[in-house]
Amino acid sequence: MSPVLDPFGRLQLGGVSLAELVGEVGTPTYVYDVDAMAAGARELVAAFGDAPHLVAYAVKANTAGRVIRAMAGEGCGADVVSGAELRVALGCGIAPDRVVYSGVAKTDEELDEAIGCGPRGICAVQVESLEEIGRVEARARAASRRARVGIRVNPSLDLKGLTHASIATGHDEAKFGVPRVDFVRAVERIEASPHLELVGIGSHLGSQFMGEGQHLEAARMLFDFVRTMRGGGGAKSLAFVSVGGGFGVDYTGELADPLRPADFVTAVRTEQRGAGLDGLALVVEPGRSLVAPHAVLLAQVIQTKVAAVARWLMIDAGMNDLMRPALYQARHRIVPLVGAASGPAAVPWRVVGPVCESSDDFGEHLLPSDAPDAVAILDAGAYGYTMANRYNGRQLPVEAFLSGGRLVSSTRREPVDGWVADRLSAGC
Numbered sequence: 001m002s003p004v005l006d007p008f009g010r011l012q013l014g015g016v017s018l019a020e021l022v023g024e025v026g027t028p029t030y031v032y033d034v035d036a037m038a039a040g041a042r043e044l045v046a047a048f049g050d051a052p053h054l055v056a057y058a059v060k061a062n063t064a065g066r067v068i069r070a071m072a073g074e075g076c077g078a079d080v081v082s083g084a085e086l087r088v089a090l091g092c093g094i095a096p097d098r099v100v101y102s103g104v105a106k107t108d109e110e111l112d113e114a115i116g117c118g119p120r121g122i123c124a125v126q127v128e129s130l131e132e133i134g135r136v137e138a139r140a141r142a143a144s145r146r147a148r149v150g151i152r153v154n155p156s157l158d159l160k161g162l163t164h165a166s167i168a169t170g171h172d173e174a175k176f177g178v179p180r181v182d183f184v185r186a187v188e189r190i191e192a193s194p195h196l197e198l199v200g201i202g203s204h205l206g207s208q209f210m211g212e213g214q215h216l217e218a219a220r221m222l223f224d225f226v227r228t229m230r231g232g233g234g235a236k237s238l239a240f241v242s243v244g245g246g247f248g249v250d251y252t253g254e255l256a257d258p259l260r261p262a263d264f265v266t267a268v269r270t271e272q273r274g275a276g277l278d279g280l281a282l283v284v285e286p287g288r289s290l291v292a293p294h295a296v297l298l299a300q301v302i303q304t305k306v307a308a309v310a311r312w313l314m315i316d317a318g319m320n321d322l323m324r325p326a327l328y329q330a331r332h333r334i335v336p337l338v339g340a341a342s343g344p345a346a347v348p349w350r351v352v353g354p355v356c357e358s359s360d361d362f363g364e365h366l367l368p369s370d371a372p373d374a375v376a377i378l379d380a381g382a383y384g385y386t387m388a389n390r391y392n393g394r395q396l397p398v399e400a401f402l403s404g405g406r407l408v409s410s411t412r413r414e415p416v417d418g419w420v421a422d423r424l425s426a427g428c
């Protein structure tokens with residue numbers, strides 16, 4: 001669940017008062033409501049009913065072991081984009097058979113890991129170019145294995161205005177996916193190889209799409225491809241169609257009827273049945289939608305600065321902790337830990353971090369004129385910690401995990417000494 005105010009005006013997440021938690025875990029700290037994340041995954045898995053499916057949780061959104069294990073516990077597999085993510089997914093108990101691996105430039109070592117794990121390698125290495133097919137084939141031959149591959153097709157859609165340009169991938173100029181015009185060649189190339197088995201086709205349009213229109217268009221294209229391939233007597237080993245991830249999250253908190261991934265599944269299943277492809281497994285690769293809404297980033301106010309042009313609220317979380325506003329002009333709501341954000345005493349504060357960049361700016365927010373001691377940045381469970389870095393010699397944020405209405409664990413805040421020592425010795 002997203003945070004709520006308790007009867008005493010204190011912000012709560014997962015049944016825990018965040019004002020009290022700050023004393024325990026310090027700041028900046030990501031706080032995750034793991035039960036709510038699991039509930040979202042459960043709802044999505046249930047939307048498939050008895051139909052063959054794989055909910056491949058895109059671990060890049062949130063790689064915390066506890067979160068991935070919770071997803072696995074609800075029946076999710078994983079979508080990974082590196083050898084390291086693959087290892088984390090497998091280490092969290094996800095079977096190789098339930099992992100799909102995308103990425104435009106997988107190294108030979110990463111391909112070896114994917115092809116070599118478990119009795120038959122992972123569920124599918126999703127190839128993103130004609131060139132990659134030859135590379136996967138070479139690694140499979142070297143391992144004396146038959147690698148299971150999927151083709152990630154770039155559907156060449158016009159996605160302008162539907163999401164931020166930096167996170168749109170299913171259009172002509174993007175580096176992602178086998179170009180639509182090369183699809184048939186890709187199929188022929190894979191089917192001609194004794195070391196490759198074509199098990200799936202898919203597409204991923206990008207991230208943070210608020211409607212289902214483009215996803216359904218891409219799904220229809222994929223279903224048409226399958227029918228054409230089968231019509232020509234091919235694609236005998238095809239087991240799944242993946243419609244990717246990208247289901248948007250309502251960062252405004254104001255949408256009357258935001259898209260629910262479970263509703264999207266129902267809509268795609270209808271298309272699938274209409275195409276007569278009920279026997280194929282449907283794969284979805286959601287990241288953000290499962291984890292973003294059920295987390296906050298806690299920060300304390302270091303100081304204010306009031307000038308003629310603005311009232312700045314300077315907090316101890318910066319763009320190194322949460323990059324999304326600086327990278328994509330993303331807006332996350334910011335609320336005080338105690339008391340309502342709005343009300344007669346609320347004024348616009350420009351909330352900024354301590355990093356030496358003008359883009360270290362979380363935007364203008366209505367907050368009490370008496371600056372709060374601490375704030376929560378909402379919907380911070382996806383692409384938050386996973387993109388955090390140590391720019392300016394800053395510490396990485398801590399992650400705290402809530403379950404059963406209490407704090408169950410938190411990571412250690414590494415002192416800055418390690419960074420100082422590392423930099424002092426660099427090149428020496």
Ligand code: LLP
Nearest residue numbers: 058102204207208245246285286287288383
């Ligand atoms: N599948 C593939 C192949 C992907 O590349 C991605 C995300 C997903 C699934 C999951 O998409 P999701 O359901 O989370 O939207 N850092 C950006 C988002 C980058 C998404 C990268 N790929 C952000 O903070 O908005």
